[in-house]
Amino acid sequence: MIRINVEKKLNAYKGQQVLQINRTFAGGGITKIYGPSGSGKTTLLKLIASLTDPDQGEIIVNGLPWFDSSRKINLSPQKRNTGFVFQNYALFPNMTVIEHLQYATKDTEWINRLLHLGKLDTLATHKPDHLSGGQQQRLAILRALAIKPKVLLMDEPFSALDSKMKMELIGELKLVLAELGVTALIVSHNQQELELFEGEVMDFEGIGE
Amino acid sequence: MDLSPIWLTLKLAGITTLILLLIGLPLAWWLSRGRAFFKILIEAIITMPLVLPPSVLGFYLLLTFSPKHGFGKWLYESFDVQLVFSFPGLIVASVIYSMPFMIGPVKSALQQLPSSLAEASYTLGKSGWQTFWYVLLPNIRPSLFTAAVLTFAHTLGEFGVVLMIGGNIPGVTRVASIAVYDSVEKMDYASANNYSLVLFAITFVLVTGVFVFNRYHAKSPLA
Numbered sequence: 001m002i003r004i005n006v007e008k009k010l011n012a013y014k015g016q017q018v019l020q021i022n023r024t025f026a027g028g029g030i031t032k033i034y035g036p037s038g039s040g041k042t043t044l045l046k047l048i049a050s051l052t053d054p055d056q057g058e059i060i061v062n063g064l065p066w067f068d069s070s071r072k073i074n075l076s077p078q079k080r081n082t083g084f085v086f087q088n089y090a091l092f093p094n095m096t097v098i099e100h101l102q103y104a105t106k107d108t109e110w111i112n113r114l115l116h117l118g119k120l121d122t123l124a125t126h127k128p129d130h131l132s133g134g135q136q137q138r139l140a141i142l143r144a145l146a147i148k149p150k151v152l153l154m155d156e157p158f159s160a161l162d163s164k165m166k167m168e169l170i171g172e173l174k175l176v177l178a179e180l181g182v183t184a185l186i187v188s189h190n191q192q193e194l195e196l197f198e199g200e201v202m203d204f205e206g207i208g209e
Numbered sequence: 210m211d212l213s214p215i216w217l218t219l220k221l222a223g224i225t226t227l228i229l230l231l232i233g234l235p236l237a238w239w240l241s242r243g244r245a246f247f248k249i250l251i252e253a254i255i256t257m258p259l260v261l262p263p264s265v266l267g268f269y270l271l272l273t274f275s276p277k278h279g280f281g282k283w284l285y286e287s288f289d290v291q292l293v294f295s296f297p298g299l300i301v302a303s304v305i306y307s308m309p310f311m312i313g314p315v316k317s318a319l320q321q322l323p324s325s326l327a328e329a330s331y332t333l334g335k336s337g338w339q340t341f342w343y344v345l346l347p348n349i350r351p352s353l354f355t356a357a358v359l360t361f362a363h364t365l366g367e368f369g370v371v372l373m374i375g376g377n378i379p380g381v382t383r384v385a386s387i388a389v390y391d392s393v394e395k396m397d398y399a400s401a402n403n404y405s406l407v408l409f410a411i412t413f414v415l416v417t418g419v420f421v422f423n424r425y426h427a428k429s430p431l432a
Contacts, residue, residue: 051214051332077331077332078331078334078336080332081334084331086324086328086329090323090325090326090328090329091329092326092330093348094344094347103335104333143329144332146333147333185274
């Protein structure tokens with residue numbers, strides 16, 4: 001379970017705004033988070049992964065404090081073991097498909113399984129600039145799964161996939177998430193995109209005045 | 210023609226470039242992160258050799274390393290090290306003088322990489338150093354090459370700083386640019402021409418090499 005109760009000031013176009021989040025996400029399940037652009041969905045994921053810090057509050061994951069401003073606890077991203085799928089994929093231009101996965105894990109069997117899952121077996125030696133948008137997006141998902149995370153944070157993870165590929169990938173992905181017991185938060189601005197996932201639905205509006 | 214000034218120049222440029230690769234890359238990385246005011250001050254100090262007359266920099270280094278007072282005296286009395294009028298002194302001066310040529314391009318290149326690359330690496334459990342070594346550096350290779358070649362070429366062309374700190378001791382501090390000046394002073398135009406031609410040829414090849422390399426390789430890693 002993820003319990004998050006934080007506040008963060010953001011510098012925005014309209015001046016300084018305050019992002020306030022007070023939510024609980026079920027453990028071992030999938031939460032689909034919808035919200036308009038600029039509502040703070042990506043920031044929510046970054047707060048959980050420690051890619052940005054709250055000004056105050058606490059983030060408790062499976063009973064462990066990851067962030068607690070009153071007790072000055074703030075685990076680094078390296079210690080949180082969160083898989084993160086970036087909206088812009090954030091693939092490493094110098095690494096091939098297989099090198100991305102080898103950078104994340106030494107488990108060859110797991111790497112082979114992930115390559116199969118993402119249907120990238122035949123493209124293992126290709127670098128990102130030789131992959132299509134959909135292939136790049138699948139690689140970003142596989143890389144996040146490579147560390148066998150306990151929490152998986154996905155920011156618009158299926159936007160570049162065609163409907164057939166999306167259906168196949170989501171089917172396989174659901175099995176892997178269940179097997180790993182991952183708590184997954186999936187952010188999207190498009191409700192239809194995530195309808196293949198069963199899970200809690202959350203309309204997100206974190207920005208207040 | 211006495212080739213020792215040419216070899217000495219190449220040796221000085223090579224050692225300076227190596228030292229700046231070792232200390233300049235971590236420094237550029239550190240400067241590329243965050244916007245603290247003291248980092249701006251340090252960057253300004255590193256950039257000063259670009260705009261200061263070399264003789265001014267050489268003068269201050271001469272004062273700093275003089276064995277008669279201050280830091281130079283402490284070096285001399287504690288470690289028996291005298292940097293003025295010595296080859297090691299030339300190296301220290303060259304490292305300071307050429308530092309902006311290494312730091313500038315590398316820092317700019319690091320800042321142009323999307324922050325999400327480093328963030329992705331951190332979420333995979335990788336440390337800052339692992340991220341720097343395996344993700345950031347390989348993706349700024351063209352800038353790294355340009356910085357190293359420019360540092361080397363800039364050191365070849367040093368004159369004011371090396372004259373002030375090293376003087377003109379044959380085989381020790383008499384680099385090619387000093388040899389040109391010395392030959393002209395002695396009205397030995399033939400030697401001056403030989404040294405000048407060699408310096409011109411080497412720097413022309415290096416600078417052309419950078420342009421050729423950039424033409425074929427220096428595209429954005431995300432392009």
